[in-house]
Amino acid sequence: MWIGIEGIDGSGKSTLCDALAHDAVLADGATLVVIDELPENRPLRHIYRRLISARETFPNARKSLWLSLADYEDLSSQVDRASENIVVSHRTAISALADGIALGVSKETILAVCEEIRVPDIIIFLETDVTLATSRKRKVSFAESGGPQFMTRAGTAFERFFNYQTCVRKAYEWLLTEPLASRSKIVRISGEVIVSAQSEIARAHIIGQMKLA
Numbered sequence: 001m002w003i004g005i006e007g008i009d010g011s012g013k014s015t016l017c018d019a020l021a022h023d024a025v026l027a028d029g030a031t032l033v034v035i036d037e038l039p040e041n042r043p044l045r046h047i048y049r050r051l052i053s054a055r056e057t058f059p060n061a062r063k064s065l066w067l068s069l070a071d072y073e074d075l076s077s078q079v080d081r082a083s084e085n086i087v088v089s090h091r092t093a094i095s096a097l098a099d100g101i102a103l104g105v106s107k108e109t110i111l112a113v114c115e116e117i118r119v120p121d122i123i124i125f126l127e128t129d130v131t132l133a134t135s136r137k138r139k140v141s142f143a144e145s146g147g148p149q150f151m152t153r154a155g156t157a158f159e160r161f162f163n164y165q166t167c168v169r170k171a172y173e174w175l176l177t178e179p180l181a182s183r184s185k186i187v188r189i190s191g192e193v194i195v196s197a198q199s200e201i202a203r204a205h206i207i208g209q210m211k212l213a
Helices: 013-022 043-051 061-081 093-102 107-114 130-136 147-151 157-177 195-212
Strands: 002-006 032-035 086-090 122-127 185-190
Touching: 002 013, 002 093, 013 032, 013 086, 013 122, 013 195, 032 061, 043 061, 061 086, 061 093, 061 107, 093 107, 093 157, 107 157, 122 157, 122 195, 130 157, 147 157, 185 195
Parallel strands: 002 086, 002 122, 032 086, 122 185
Antiparallel strands: none
């Protein structure tokens, strides 16, 4: 079983993944395996993140989508290799789609890609208010604030972060209620509750899905 943790930047995805990894054994003895974003686990992600770290190398919206999807295709193969366990990943291809929409990739292209990507058995979406997510950030990266496309807009980096993440949040809502709604079990968890409560909610849904499998 594959569980993908999704949400805007600052929503608490990494914190939830860490909490799940810290207590990896479920009540029935099943083990959670968390695939993080360390270079040794996600080499293509590491290359992609270097490209999007600077204006000079930041790819346009379509290139960014394809490059990011290549990483998630590699992630999918890692999920297959760990198929005897319950695999949890920080982001999935859905993240690439949400960013793509926010950066201007057409919904026709996104819909076509949706037909091809592998979708997790459970998508845990952290519903975090963009204002709260912004307040959690001590600094924002070039990519988190929308890259070159949002760089042209007036305001501080934090204001661009807010504007871009608002677009990403809207894209997630469309993806989870339209093209992906029937392809995965979607669990929405408030990003405002403490992480221990988020972890317990996530575990309950994972166990429930295991019983149905």
